[in-house]
Amino acid sequence: MPEGHTIHRLAAEHDALFGGRRVRASSPQGRFAEGAARLDGRTLLEASAHGKHLLLRFDDERLLHVHLGIYGKFGFGAGAAPAPTGAVRLRLETGPEAAGDAAGYADLRGPNACELLEPGEVKVLRDRLGPDPLRADADPDAAWRRISRSRTSVAALLMDQAVVAGPGNIYRAEVLFRQGVDPRLQGRALPRERWDAVWADLVVLMAEGVRTGRIDTVRPEHTPAAMGRPPRVDDHGGEVYVYRRAGLPCLVCGTEVRTEVLAGRNLFWCPRCQPPAPASSRAR
Known part of the structure; x- marks a missing residue:
C-alpha cells in the first residue's frame, strides 16, 4: 500500500493538472458512473491529502475521496486522453478550454475507495485520522x-x-x-x-x-x-x-x-x- 508521501505527490499532480479548471469526469468501468456525472463540468478548487487519503474539493463543495488501498493506482497522461483500457474506475480530463500541452488526463484503477463526500462526511473522515506529518495543521x-x-x-x-x-x-x-x-x-x-x-x-x-x-x-x-x-x-x-x-x-x-x-x-x-x-x- 502506498505510504503517505505518495498520496501527497498525487495531490500535487492533480493540482498542477486540474487546479482551477473545469474537468470532464467519466467512469469507463461504470462503477462510479453516478459520482462521475456529478463531477463532470465542475472546477477543482483544491487537491490535498491526509495520510493515505486523497481529497479533491470541487466548486460545489463536494469532495472526492480516494483511498488506493493495496491495488489502486493513478495513471497520468498529457494531451487528449486515448480510449480507456482495463478497469478505469474514474477518468478526469482537462476541460474543453485546455489545448495543446495544457491538456491532460488522469485514470484511476482499482482503488479501495472512490466516493463523493458531503462536508459533514469529510469531517467524520478526518476526525478518525491521526495527525499527518506532512500537513501544516498537524498536531x-x-x-x-x-x-x-x-x-x-x-x-x-x-x-x-x-x-x-x-x-x-x-x-x-x-x-x-x-x-x-x-x-x-x-x-x-x-x-x-x-x-x-x-x-x-x-x-x-x-x-x-x-x-x-x-x-x-x-x-x-x-x-x-x-x-x-x-x-x-x-x-x-x-x-x-x-x-x-x-x-x-x-x-x-x-x-x-x-x-x-x-x-x-x-x-x-x-x-x-x-x-x-x-x-x-x-x-x-
Whole structure:
C-alpha cells in the first residue's frame, strides 16, 4: 500500500493538472458512473491529502475521496486522453478550454475507495485520522496523548492511521531505527523527548519522499557512495537501514538485522542499535 508521501505527490499532480479548471469526469468501468456525472463540468478548487487519503474539493463543495488501498493506482497522461483500457474506475480530463500541452488526463484503477463526500462526511473522515506529518495543521500532541496511554507496541502504534496518518511499514521501521527505539516498547514507556524526535524525523523523511518520489532514510555517511557498497535494489526504490534487510548486517554496527511478524506485518530492526527494552516495558 502506498505510504503517505505518495498520496501527497498525487495531490500535487492533480493540482498542477486540474487546479482551477473545469474537468470532464467519466467512469469507463461504470462503477462510479453516478459520482462521475456529478463531477463532470465542475472546477477543482483544491487537491490535498491526509495520510493515505486523497481529497479533491470541487466548486460545489463536494469532495472526492480516494483511498488506493493495496491495488489502486493513478495513471497520468498529457494531451487528449486515448480510449480507456482495463478497469478505469474514474477518468478526469482537462476541460474543453485546455489545448495543446495544457491538456491532460488522469485514470484511476482499482482503488479501495472512490466516493463523493458531503462536508459533514469529510469531517467524520478526518476526525478518525491521526495527525499527518506532512500537513501544516498537524498536531503531534494529539498522537502523543494516545501513545503515552497505550500498552500497545510503538511499532504497532506508528502503523495505526488513527494515531499517526501516513507512515507505513517502511517509514515505521526506519524511523524507529534512526531514533534507536525498540519497536516492541510499549507506547506508554516511550519518553516524551524520544517521541518528539520520532515525529521530527518523520516530518523530514516524508517531506524528502514527497520531493523525490522514493523512500531514502540513510544518512550521508551510510549511502552506497560513502560506504563503497552497491546500491540497494528493491521495488520501493530507496536506500534504507533495516526494511527488508533481515539477515543482512546492519549498515551502522554490523549486527544481523532481525525480523518478526507483528500485527500481520513484517517488522525489521537491529537488536544492537535498537537496544531491547526491559521485559516489563515491552508489549505482549
